[in-house]
Amino acid sequence: MEKISRYLLVFIAILTLAIILPKLYWMAFEKPVRKPFILYSCINDDFMIHRISEKTWEDTKGNQFTREKYEKKLPLMFEKQLITSGSMPDSIKGIALDMRTISKEKSFFRLKANEIDAPAPGLYPLFESQSGRAKIELPEDFFRITWRIDFIDAATNKVLEEKSQLFSAALFQKGFSFPAKKISGISTPRKSVDEGYFIVDSKDRLFHLKMIKGNPYVKQIDIPEGLKFSHISCVDFKNKDFYAYLFSDKNEIYILTQDDYQLIKWPVEGFDASNRDLKIFGDLFNYTVIIEAEDHTKAIALNSDYQVVKTYTETWKLKEEQPEGKIFTSLFPAQVSMTSDNSKFIRFYFSLSEGFKWIFLNLLLMAFHFIWLYRRKVKLKNHLADMGIVAVSGIFGFIAVHFFPNKFFD
Amino acid sequence: MNNVIECNNLTHYYGKKRVYENLNFHVSEGSILGLLGKNGTGKTTTINILNGFLQPRSGECLIFGENTQHLSPRTKARIGFLIEGHIQYSFMNIRQIEKFYSGFYPNWKPAPFWELMSKLNVTPTQKISTMSCGQRSQVALGLILAQDPDLLILDDFSMGLDPGYRRLFIDYLREYAKAENKTIFTTSHIIQDMERLIDDLLIIDFDGVLAQTSVNEFMGSFKRFDFVLENDKTDLKKASFVVNLDKVKNKVELYTYSSESIVKKYLDDNNITVSNFAQVKMGLEDAFIGLTGKY
């Protein structure tokens, strides 16, 4: 029994050290990766790259610009600055510019991997889409979708039976299969209009749910066979071109147009919802899709017909490939972390160190441990398990078996 | 007679410091044995090994035939143990502590406990931590008596007790042990106390066991002779019968197991002239110091 308690303690110590030591190491030695800030210039038809820490502005061919020249190449991004300095062009590509149009077509969208892999709230406010009021108001009740849709009054915490039945029936009649797999909408009243929720039912079909003058509006949206959405981000852009960016389980990016519910797939490759961050800049002429990975950034410029006009990729060394990372991978066989940049969930994120350089230290520590035991004239037979622990878990196991020593266990 | 305690070839070190090597001794049933030794000779080490709180480097101790490293509950029930300083659960009062221990021992006899307690000027709800050292010793003793063990191991029972309580403790214990044929293994650094209590003694020194015998036999055979040498350069240490010698200038205290005639014969044979030759009567403490030396 004492023996078991010791091995359990050694295990706990190894786990703890595998969490703490790498964390402390990176806190001490990690150097920040300065990711380039990339935008697409409709003037140059090229990407413009701003390196924030170096304070340089350049294009993909390496031409350097001053900040002012850089901003002039991006009039739809820095329109306020250009107007202030009086250098805003009147037209671009033969299209006359007016501020209202620029502002209407300008959009920014950002999605981090950790927003996709995150706990869902489970309850959502269903706003009145046509309240006739200037401001959207937070409703008194919130809905959940289980075997039906329930509306629960927040003040009393009671299910509103009548409303629940009304909406459940509407969903049911439109063929909705309970429960819901995904519920996406803009759940804050701070939006220009309410477009309700896009809901994936248990059979992976997509529905649009709104409340119009207290009544349910339910629409099943045609989507291709076999398409499964892993995430839907509703947007509230001024041009009202589309309801949402939708992401399939195959990492395709779709948009869903307003009113006619056309699902359009963007020809964008290289996205991975599990570990990439996404930025999409929209303006009068282009959409610029920026996919940020740990070791590279990919920029894709689309025209207003969503055709790829240019792509650009910039890579850099992973922190594991830099000197301090190489030392890391020779010191630590693995790292465990409770948190991840790619998720809001707490898990035991285990990552084995790249390569097998740590084996040398493991063997060295094992030899060291052996000599230590030998000098104490202990029966080596009783310490084979410890030797194995050190061989496998290296520095973590070495510390663990010395903190919780194998003494008296013969 | 059966041996209640049997220690064979005990060897222990603290780090590199040797406590003892190949220590052997035994305690037979019904005897009251005192373990005597100077500080650092391993009294507490021995007690700890006997109680299973210390694993000796080698060798073993058996109590009622069981290795003390793995005493069975049944055997532990037969051993009463008084920790140095009469340590008990001082957050309890005497009523609580009696209730607590009674649950463990099927042969629990509350009478001797309450009899002892009635002699103390304490209330049943008074916490042990508020009692005097002497009162606490009586509580600890009372609990051991109520446990009614066959073997009592007492670690430095006289520590912190004033003479009255020491006397009370010893007399009560001895009477009880003799009446019920109990075996006692005890240490104390106050040897006068031991004299009233023990039948047998075990004297250990840095080199191992110096004596294991009955007190009467020891006191009968271990002698001290005082005399004055004519020539203070004379070296007596070579004499085989000398156990210990304390010489200040030409005044000699000689300790030996041999008789007066043998000592005198040696002096005559070696032409050593002495004056004022006399045997000095010793108490146990004098004998202990005579045997082990002052340092």
Next chain:
Amino acid sequence: MWKSVVYKEWLKIRWFLIGYTLLGILGIGYLFLTVKHGFAFSGGKNVWNSILFMGYQFFSPLKYVPLVGGLTIAIAQYFPETVNKRIKLTFHLPLGENKALLMMHAFGAISLLLSFLVFFGMFAGFSLLYFPVQMVTDSIISIFPWFLAGFAAYFLVALIVLEPEWKFRFYYFVVGGFFLTIYLNSPVTGAYSPANSGLFVLTAFLSIALLFSAYRFRKGEM
């Protein structure tokens, strides 16, 4: 026999346990008083909205409550055993040393559990008055590791207090202290759901940790 063990442990921890439980009850009462106040002044929908979408964790004052409980009970129970190495008395009792320790430990852990169950019950009961099941479940997912941390702290303090050597006490303290942090990340509500079962198992692993240091004590390490 077990009655006597329970009796002794109860004598040691009773006032601490009762005091801690009462304070905890008051604390949870206060917590829901603030919720009630929030409902009255901000309106239920705004309270719900801030919990669901704005990251408000109404239960966050509870974070260290179980940890404090685990530490309190462990210290109340094991500290008196190490003063003058009193644990020797326990080892000398006529039952197996590990059995004696595990009985003591089980009593302490169950006492802690009962106290936690009172808190948990109060928390769930009050929460269900104000919030639907989904929100209560997510809250419970979030506070569950805190309660595990309470048990882990209890087990670790026993390990540390019974260890005879100061050097090793320090080692255990370092490892234990860092280990406890894995229960106490501050993520979004419900984030611990994939980790809770693993944390439960790790906490269970620690439940017999004290046997290790007690064994070292019995073998005469000092």
